[in-house]
Amino acid sequence: MAQDKKLVEAITSMEEDFAQWYTDVVKKAELIEYSSIRGCMILRPLGYAIWENIQKQLDADFKATGVENVYMPMFIPESLLQKEKDHVEGFAPEVAWVTHGGGEALQERMCVRPTSETLFCDFYSKIIQSHRDLPKLYNQWCSVVRWEKTTRPFLRSMEFLWQEGHTAHATAEEAEERTIQMLNVYADFCERVLAIPMIKGRKSEKEKFAGAHATYTIEALMHDGKALQSGTSHNFGDGFARAFGIQYTDKNNTLQYVHQTSWGMSTRIIGAIIMVHGDDSGLVLPPRIAPTQIMIIPINQNKEGVLDKAFELRDKLSAFKVKVDASEKSPGWKFSEQEMRGIPIRIEIGPKDIEANQAVIVRRDTREKIVVSLDQIVEKAGEVLETMQQDMLNRARAHRDSHTYSATNMDEFTKIIEEKPGFIKAMWCQDEACEKEIKDRTGATSRCMPFEQEHIADTCVCCGKPATTMAYWGKAY
Amino acid sequence: MAQDKKLVEAITSMEEDFAQWYTDVVKKAELIEYSSIRGCMILRPLGYAIWENIQKQLDADFKATGVENVYMPMFIPESLLQKEKDHVEGFAPEVAWVTHGGGEALQERMCVRPTSETLFCDFYSKIIQSHRDLPKLYNQWCSVVRWEKTTRPFLRSMEFLWQEGHTAHATAEEAEERTIQMLNVYADFCERVLAIPMIKGRKSEKEKFAGAHATYTIEALMHDGKALQSGTSHNFGDGFARAFGIQYTDKNNTLQYVHQTSWGMSTRIIGAIIMVHGDDSGLVLPPRIAPTQIMIIPINQNKEGVLDKAFELRDKLSAFKVKVDASEKSPGWKFSEQEMRGIPIRIEIGPKDIEANQAVIVRRDTREKIVVSLDQIVEKAGEVLETMQQDMLNRARAHRDSHTYSATNMDEFTKIIEEKPGFIKAMWCQDEACEKEIKDRTGATSRCMPFEQEHIADTCVCCGKPATTMAYWGKAY
Numbered sequence: 028m029a030q031d032k033k034l035v036e037a038i039t040s041m042e043e044d045f046a047q048w049y050t051d052v053v054k055k056a057e058l059i060e061y062s063s064i065r066g067c068m069i070l071r072p073l074g075y076a077i078w079e080n081i082q083k084q085l086d087a088d089f090k091a092t093g094v095e096n097v098y099m100p101m102f103i104p105e106s107l108l109q110k111e112k113d114h115v116e117g118f119a120p121e122v123a124w125v126t127h128g129g130g131e132a133l134q135e136r137m138c139v140r141p142t143s144e145t146l147f148c149d150f151y152s153k154i155i156q157s158h159r160d161l162p163k164l165y166n167q168w169c170s171v172v173r174w175e176k177t178t179r180p181f182l183r184s185m186e187f188l189w190q191e192g193h194t195a196h197a198t199a200e201e202a203e204e205r206t207i208q209m210l211n212v213y214a215d216f217c218e219r220v221l222a223i224p225m226i227k228g229r230k231s232e233k234e235k236f237a238g239a240h241a242t243y244t245i246e247a248l249m250h251d252g253k254a255l256q257s258g259t260s261h262n263f264g265d266g267f268a269r270a271f272g273i274q275y276t277d278k279n280n281t282l283q284y285v286h287q288t289s290w291g292m293s294t295r296i297i298g299a300i301i302m303v304h305g306d307d308s309g310l311v312l313p314p315r316i317a318p319t320q321i322m323i324i325p326i327n328q329n330k331e332g333v334l335d336k337a338f339e340l341r342d343k344l345s346a347f348k349v350k351v352d353a354s355e356k357s358p359g360w361k362f363s364e365q366e367m368r369g370i371p372i373r374i375e376i377g378p379k380d381i382e383a384n385q386a387v388i389v390r391r392d393t394r395e396k397i398v399v400s401l402d403q404i405v406e407k408a409g410e411v412l413e414t415m416q417q418d419m420l421n422r423a424r425a426h427r428d429s430h431t432y433s434a435t436n437m438d439e440f441t442k443i444i445e446e447k448p449g450f451i452k453a454m455w456c457q458d459e460a461c462e463k464e465i466k467d468r469t470g471a472t473s474r475c476m477p478f479e480q481e482h483i484a485d486t487c488v489c490c491g492k493p494a495t496t497m498a499y500w501g502k503a504y
Numbered sequence: 505m506a507q508d509k510k511l512v513e514a515i516t517s518m519e520e521d522f523a524q525w526y527t528d529v530v531k532k533a534e535l536i537e538y539s540s541i542r543g544c545m546i547l548r549p550l551g552y553a554i555w556e557n558i559q560k561q562l563d564a565d566f567k568a569t570g571v572e573n574v575y576m577p578m579f580i581p582e583s584l585l586q587k588e589k590d591h592v593e594g595f596a597p598e599v600a601w602v603t604h605g606g607g608e609a610l611q612e613r614m615c616v617r618p619t620s621e622t623l624f625c626d627f628y629s630k631i632i633q634s635h636r637d638l639p640k641l642y643n644q645w646c647s648v649v650r651w652e653k654t655t656r657p658f659l660r661s662m663e664f665l666w667q668e669g670h671t672a673h674a675t676a677e678e679a680e681e682r683t684i685q686m687l688n689v690y691a692d693f694c695e696r697v698l699a700i701p702m703i704k705g706r707k708s709e710k711e712k713f714a715g716a717h718a719t720y721t722i723e724a725l726m727h728d729g730k731a732l733q734s735g736t737s738h739n740f741g742d743g744f745a746r747a748f749g750i751q752y753t754d755k756n757n758t759l760q761y762v763h764q765t766s767w768g769m770s771t772r773i774i775g776a777i778i779m780v781h782g783d784d785s786g787l788v789l790p791p792r793i794a795p796t797q798i799m800i801i802p803i804n805q806n807k808e809g810v811l812d813k814a815f816e817l818r819d820k821l822s823a824f825k826v827k828v829d830a831s832e833k834s835p836g837w838k839f840s841e842q843e844m845r846g847i848p849i850r851i852e853i854g855p856k857d858i859e860a861n862q863a864v865i866v867r868r869d870t871r872e873k874i875v876v877s878l879d880q881i882v883e884k885a886g887e888v889l890e891t892m893q894q895d896m897l898n899r900a901r902a903h904r905d906s907h908t909y910s911a912t913n914m915d916e917f918t919k920i921i922e923e924k925p926g927f928i929k930a931m932w933c934q935d936e937a938c939e940k941e942i943k944d945r946t947g948a949t950s951r952c953m954p955f956e957q958e959h960i961a962d963t964c965v966c967c968g969k970p971a972t973t974m975a976y977w978g979k980a981y
Contacts, residue, residue, distance in 0.1 A: 060627060060630065060631065062576070062577050062623070062626070062627070063581065063584060063626050064577045064579050064580075064581060064614065067577035067578075067579065068577075069574065069575070069576055069577070069627055070574055070575040071574055072572035072573065072574055072642070075572075075573050075574050075575050076572075076573070078575075079573065095549035095552075095553075096549065096552050096553070096556065097546065097547055097548055097549055097552050098546070098547040098552050098555075098647075098665060099539070099546055100539050100541045100544035100545075100546070100663055101544075101578075101616075101647060101649070101663055102541050102544065102600075102663070103541075104540065104541060107540060120606065120607055121606055122605070122606075123579075123602045123604070123605040123606075124602060124603065124604040124605065125600045125601060125602050125603075125616065126601065126602075126603045126604065127600070127601040127603065127613075128599070128600040128601065128651045129597065129598055129599075129600075129651030129653070130597055130651075136604075137541065139578075139602065139616070146539070149539070149540050150537060150539070150546055153537065154537065165549070169647075170575075170578060170646075172578070174605045174606030174607075176606070186577055186578055186579070188575060
């Protein structure tokens with residue numbers, strides 16, 4: 028056996044230091060490498076392949092609702108960014124400015140897009156004239172730049188990959204319907220493909236998107252009890268349309284403003300996959316998003332016939348994303364690497380297995396070992412992957428539910444935050460002062476006012492005045 | 505019939521003004537919209553869908569050779585760009601500089617990537633240690649920015665989409681092999697999918713990539729007789745490795761420099777599709793790249809049963825990319841739109857056809873009308889698409905061959921350029937002075953020294969001294 032060139036070093040345990048565990052996994056599973064550019068990450072093949080799978084499946088979901096892809100410029104002239112007052116206030120402080128090009132100073136500086144509402148609005152003002160031009164349902168996959176002070180892989184980086192959908196509609200009702208529709212697309216995708224259950228709801232005025240009439244969000248709970256905003260969908264009403272002059276003539280030949288939405292999901296969601304499903308051996312990828320679903324690891328591979336059988340098995344399993352690890356490392360190292368990289372199942376096959384016409388399937392999540400006849404292995408592998416996908420969702424939901432609490436006053440609220448972090452359901456008067464006080468006292472923010480409301484109490488958890496909504500609260504990434 | 509909201513206006517004829525024809529097609533087929541940002545284009549749904557199809561098929565071709573995708577930052581700090589002398593000289597004059605971020609002036613300015621050799625080199629210097637880490641075969645799909653003075657849709661814009669592959673190898677031989685391999689991937693893709701035949705060859709020293717040891721190119725001939733460089737593949741030798749210190753320990757434990765390649769194809773190739781296949785009615789898309797392959801156009805669609813039959817036909821043809829144009833426009837307008845957008849075939853179906861259990865297939869390229877029984881329409885549509893794909897390649901090749909000339913002296917050369925533009929095959933001494941003189945006198949540049957050499961004469965077409973190569977020459981986009 029050749030000397031293994033790289034040890035699978037132990038990673039910090041989750042319970043000991045969750046933040047360090049996260050960084051270790053991201054680095055040792057080779058999802059990301061830090062670049063020489065402050066706050067910018069390199070997506071390595073495994074990290075990018077996960078994003079490619081997200082893209083592929085989400086893009087199909089978008090297109091099924093009539094969305095078309097386009098590509099807009101990455102630069103926004105300062106004057107264009109400034110057209111919508113709230114929007115520029117929200118984004119101007121965190122953009123990167125291009126001031127020189129082609130060896131000369133620019134007459135007007137341009138920022139690298141932090142988001143593209145202003146570009147889409149400018150575009151829509153040119154191509155929308157009549158009600159026949161509506162709706163416009165456009166999306167783009169691209170990278171955006173936001174000048175973050177502190178950065179963390181996937182969760183917060185200066186440049187990140189995302190998609191941003193931008194739609195224009197004839198009526199306010201249609202825009203609201205599309206906003207909710209896309210939120211549902213995100214939530215369904217996360218549940219079905221990523222095995223992550225989501226709380227769907229509306230953001231508070233304080234937490235909504237700069238320039239939006241209403242922002243809706245999906246919120247997930249990480250293993251450490253912190254929340255992660257995983258996707259947002261905004262209804263802009265006709266605010267941007269008025270600022271940019273996007274008008275159409277309706278059937279009565281009257282000029283009307285369009286109503287717009289935008290919605291986005293980014294590589295941040297990969298952080299959620301890591302922090303919802305991972306364990307002390309590394310990444311655990313849901314089978315439906317895993318770039319490699321099955322790793323075949325030959326035992327005693329130098330014995331005659333073992334490697335041949337392993338490759339034969341690979342060909343038999345070609346309906347799945349399957350590989351053979353035929354490198355010169357020991358099986359133990361290969362197991363560790365497969366576990367670190369979160370590959371859903373491994374199949375061990377050695378001389379004795381071959382003699383018995385069998386192989387051993389090992390689940391990444393439970394480590395359950397299943398001895399299977401080679402005659403039934405295709406069927407069985409499919410079953411195990413499907414079961415694992417469902418089990419992962421069930422476990423994530425159980426974890427979230429067991430870490431979701433109710434509070435009716437600030438003492439209860441504070442105690443929960445200190446002792447057993449998770450989601451806190453609490454009534455709220457919707458006054459921003461209470462939201463601020465809760466944040467100052469506990470570090471928790473309002474995550475959303477969920478569509479599924481519950482009546483926890485009559486009064487606001489903070490001020491005691493009559494409550495108008497139930498909200499989810501929590502510390503968040 | 506409702507008033508058609510938008511006329512399919514006549515476009516300039518190709519023979520009258522090819523440049524204007526091109527601009528008209530790009531705009532009226534709705535491939536591109538000009539943006540408010542100087543030199544930046546918006547890729548509209550049809551333009552982007554063509555790029556998506558290119559991406560999908562080319563990406564699969566890359567992966568079949570072992571390439572993996574990654575994503576690198578879009579910014580390059582000035583000090584990093586400067587590490588390789590020739591490279592920085594080639595690119596520094598045409599980059600966009602970010603000088604401010606997050607409200608503050610940067611300590612070191614960063615350019616928006618014009619290409620990412622320097623970033624990949626920096627990355628490789630961190631992750632390559634041993635011969636076991638080689639080869640690295642990475643690619644990324646992204647946009648790049650080059651500060652162009654004059655821009656044209658697809659052909660030359662400030663920001664454009666592309667892929668850039670960057671590989672690192674243990675030996676010079678392996679790097680050269682990969683350089684040629686990827687050039688062949690491009691040429692095969694263009695021929696098989698885009699129906700565009702390519703001349704493969706090596707660029708002159710003057711025309712090679714900044715920092716490369718050798719640049720290979722694929723060159724196509726447009727309808728107007730001008731050449732278009734359609735993809736390039738560079739062998740860097742160990743030049744970048746020495747500048748960036750990318751070393752590995754070989755099997756004898758000796759430190760060695762890696763040998764590198766890079767290769768790219770961009771949205772520019774969409775310009776080639778337009779200019780090779782288009783005609784005076786607009787775009788003509790090869791079936792294998794067309795986002796919509798078949799448009800079903802109902803005739804007399806308000807007659808009972810016609811629309812039902814059209815949608816039934818669509819479902820029957822679901823193995824293809826098929827749509828029904830059920831809008832309230834007249835069939836004539838629908839034909840014009842289908843032609844303008846280059847949809848390979850349309851199927852006309854009206855009450856009389858339904859009575860006769862037939863439909864009419866019309867080819868976009870030849871306008872041939874084929875009456876087909878509805879019982880055989882799936883098979884026949886597939887045949888017509890396949891035939892059209894082959895015919896388009898044959899026509900493009902015949903056009904190129906009939907516009908490829910030989911010259912043995914400058915009188916002949918000049919006469920050809922003036923009278924019948926196309927490729928000129930001519931012998932060359934490889935002296936840059938002759939290359940320059942030819943350009944000054946005729947406007948033609950050396951396109952490549954083709955792999956398939958022919959002996960046209962003994963002496964250089966320009967200086968009359970002994971020739972060392974045959975080269976293709978021509979005016980180029």
